[in-house]
Amino acid sequence: MFEPRIICFLCTWCAGAGADLAGTSRLEYTPNGVNIRFMCSGRIDPEHVLWAFGKGADGVLIGGCHPGDCHYMDGNYKTMARVALLSRLLDDFGINRARLRLEWISAAEGAKFASVMNDFTEKLRSLGPMKPATREMAR
Amino acid sequence: MVKVAYYPGCALKDRSSHLDASARDAAERLGFQLDELESWTCCGAVPPVSRERVMNLVASSRILKNTRDSGRDLLVTICDFCYNTLKRTNHRIRKDEITRRRINTYLAQEKPERDYIEETASPWTDYAGEVRVMHLMEYLRDVTGYDEMRKRLSRPLEGLKLAPYYGCVMLRPENEIGLDDPEDPSIIEGFIEALGARVVNYPYRTECCGSYLSVSDPDVSTRLSYKILSSAAGKGADAVILSCPLCFHNLDSRQEAISRVFPGFKPIPVFYFTQLLSLAMGGDRDRQGFSRHHVDVSGVVDSIFAEKERQ
């Protein structure tokens, strides 16, 4: 069975803390993702996402705080704007925009993080691996 | 004239057919027609809609599927039992993937054997809960609108004090029915005011009348009905109004037994909501089947007609 590779960009205060809570609550989810820890989702540069796709990722999950909760006031609003633009860019590259997923996850939503990981892995399995041509475009 | 798909259900076509007649009459006066389904079967009746035995959902699923296949997305019923069963079956089909798949495999076995290709027959697709099930009172409240209804009264029931009786299956379980708040409902209160009558508040409006126990344990039903009726009468109600044929049977036909057992009890007339609606819309008092009532209603009906003459 196709096992998609996922790169997660989680902010420390909310989504990262939510992922940790999924751990302390022993909620099982798919092992396909590796998390790169950021202080804020506002730090994530579209370039990092394209780099991930270029280097073999089948899906990128960006996790930030719910609007209004950001520890740094409005980092997540910037992320929201950047992901919206980036998704259109992915279409131009021929990369299915469903491969980039933005989720707001609070420090209390361990269960939500686990279900997002399971659901995202499932969707990527149905999408199948990325075609080498589009991966080249991302690079 | 707007046509609304209508599922009468067995009781309304037989023992309580007079209630069906009054419903059709009232609807016409309100500008829509209760268009009975061409082919329908028993709804399976409450209560054993248990999870594992998906079989007993098939009866009501077949009705829902026929409604959708005949091109209609709304189905109205006036019996609480049918409403409860149809609504819960629909809810389960929408919510539970496994139930939806198993139901449709059962229904698929009833695909008519056709040796010729029929262009008109719509393609056989699984039923996924597309139809919206509504109680007639819900339709009057949400579609026609109580204010609209109030305006079209030709014989408002001024001065009549009515005690609303909900029973059980019209409201509960609320997460699958979702008609009104089970602890503090207001749909019948709104209906009464829309008829121009006055609402009588009493605490037993959502307590059980004994339902099918009146057949196996009549005394139990007598006791329960007494509590409900004496509380309503005690609060000054002229009559009780309800929308379930079985509650109607219990609260109406039990009153002789109640009077024998509880000497202080004064019989109180019981009306089906369509009867009062039909009268208020100017319906004919002889076509409401009042003769079949155990408790004589002529006193109240006379007061309604008397009201008309004085204006």
Next chain:
Amino acid sequence: MSKTSLPPPENLPMRLTRDTVSEGFKKRVAELSGQNPDSCYQCGNCSSGCPLACEMNILPSRMMRLVQLGQEETVLESGTIWICASCFQCTVRCPRGIDIQSVMDALRQIALDLGTDHFGPDQVTPEQAATVPQPGLVSLYRKLST
């Protein structure tokens, strides 16, 4: 006076084993009703709100306790499951969200499967058969036929 057998004592203690408290009867009730009896914390809300409780020898909350401990005989012999009128007050008010009506339903079906015959069509008087609306009869019989 050499008795060969003795009547059982008035109040035998419940013989609990791993099977009674998790497998067998209790599992069957859970499957049939789709509910988890163990989520009941015995608050008693279903009993205090039940309109038929005054007619029952065992209250609904105590029935749930007996199901939790797998006491099949006591449960199936009680009149409670037949007096229950499926009015859903318990289901609506249970703070743990247990559909207690479905549990009672499942118990009736297990009793019927074991051949208990609570109320048959032969016991319906002609007058009742003529006047009681069909949903009343069907749901009563339903206790017989599934």
Next chain:
Amino acid sequence: MKRIGVFVCHCGINIASTVDVQKVAEEVGKMPGVVFATDYIYMCSDPGQALVREKIREENLDAVIVAACSPNLHESTFRTAAGEAGLNPWQLEIANIREQCSWVHSDREKATEKAIRIVKAMVEKTRLNESLDPISVPITRKALVIGGGIAGIQAALDIADAGYEVILVEKEPSIGGHMAQLSETFPTLDCSQCILTPKMVAVGKHGNIELMTYSTVEEISGYVGNFTVKIRRKAAYVDWSICTGCGQCTEVCPAKVPSSFDRNFSTHGAVYVPFPQAVPNKPVIDREHCIHFKTGKCGLCEKTCEIGAIRFDQEDQVFRREVGAVVVAAGYDTLPLSELKEYGAGRVPDVIDGLAFERLLSASGPTNGEIRRPSDGKVPKEVVFVQCAGSRDPERHKPYCSKICCMYTTKHALLYRHRVHDGQPYIFYIDIRTGGKGYEEFYHRAEEDEGIIYLRGKVAKIFRDGAETVVWGTDTLTGKNVEIRADLVVLATAVIPRKSTARLVRKLHIQAGPNGFLAEAHPKLRPVESINSGFYLAGAAQGPKDIPESVAQAGGAACKVISLFSRNRLEQDPAVAWVDEDLCGGCRICISVCPYDARKFDEEKGIAVVNEALCEGCGSCVAACACGATQQKNLTDVQIKNMITASLGGK
């Protein structure tokens, strides 16, 4: 090439049970630059930390990676240990292979493979890590306490007694919170006013405490040690600087306003003092109910006031204060009766809640301590107390236990018996929870000596039938239902967070848990701190608790603030942004993006510059920078790309 050491922790079985720690150490050991790799049973233990120090010296390591639990737990522990061995703390990184790997996967092979990729990513990051020194920042040694209940009062007094200035902000006209509404307090039954009023007076008179009542926090900015807060004081329409608190105006005012302090059992004028022992004991004018504001007439209070303290033209005022720490003690509320439809939804007059019964019991209450029922003022002889009214009800109301009701209801029943000797209290309960010191003895006495009947069962319905209030309950111990025609019903309604707390959480950017209570940094080890540094929690705003616990928590929070203020400078995390002067084209995008205005435009050099003291290290500017001129220390774009490549198993 940097000499890197990797330490993989078993964490007992927490990691080792699903991740093959030896294999991880072995695989990572093969990477170029990794000169030492091992696994150990408990890295965070003293021997574990000693191992790190020893290996740093032995292998003279330039960087260390500890693959263990989440960095939130022991990043500071290990960085201190590295520092002690002479390695710059910021050369040490944590790889989270527990919360985000071993605990959430069961397939051993896949979990091990993922753990290897996590640690490899960290190795790639540390290759380019710089040695950093903490940025030291001055601290404003002044604290802000939000909420004037017993928790806020205690915290303010403790901080002020330690010699630091405190601003206590309370949105009601007087401090005292819900404790001021209580009659006596369990388990010792000492009068609530007698033990609270001295503390309130102490707050009012304390030289170090600036008391701002009838005020709310409007906005807060800055960071730990350097907060700027805007406080809005609502117009009281009375000039408190000259008002002597004589109370003449409150007597002449014709308006009748239901007193929220007395749970609407009594009324006061539009100009009022909430309760006799109020601190400050000065009136405010309630604009909505004041006849002068509504019709322009009246003005009786103005005429009566000899010193002319009434100011109808007074405006709201907004004050700016600099503070170093914030204690949030916003208190609690109770579930409104209207939510409990099964118990009459607040429409049955003789069904009241616990706080209302406190007012009936209170000597300074609407009935001067006599128990009289709201409907007709009669003395109730049959009183039913209903526990868990909304609590322990995940399906329809609140899933949690509100902790204090078993005790205060037992107190209510006991005090009721002392006032109405021939009255009969019944308590419907699910479990009586008496965990505090002296609590069980108090409950035992109530049951044994005071003739209080405890009925084990939840009440299903309460309704009015004519003049009587009917309660349908059950007694699961006898297996029989219970019906009581009660004269009075007291509901122990669920403790819930105040609506204002949700707004506060938004303004302060702190976290709240699933039920709306403030989220502590760690439930067991850091209960009085928020995860956001500089914010401390005390009292029921963090979760239902009784007075002893609130006071203890307030002391704890105060102690945290005092320890923060004990240092003369604060060490700020050095992972901040910096600008490469050669690359920066002066486009100023980064300046507009920074939420902390930590970036200024240097006119001469024509480039952007970073104020390291203000930069919080969020990194938004780095992502916004078009030409990569600005980077974040130890999280540069190159490092991130290398981590991604390593995580995907590439070279």
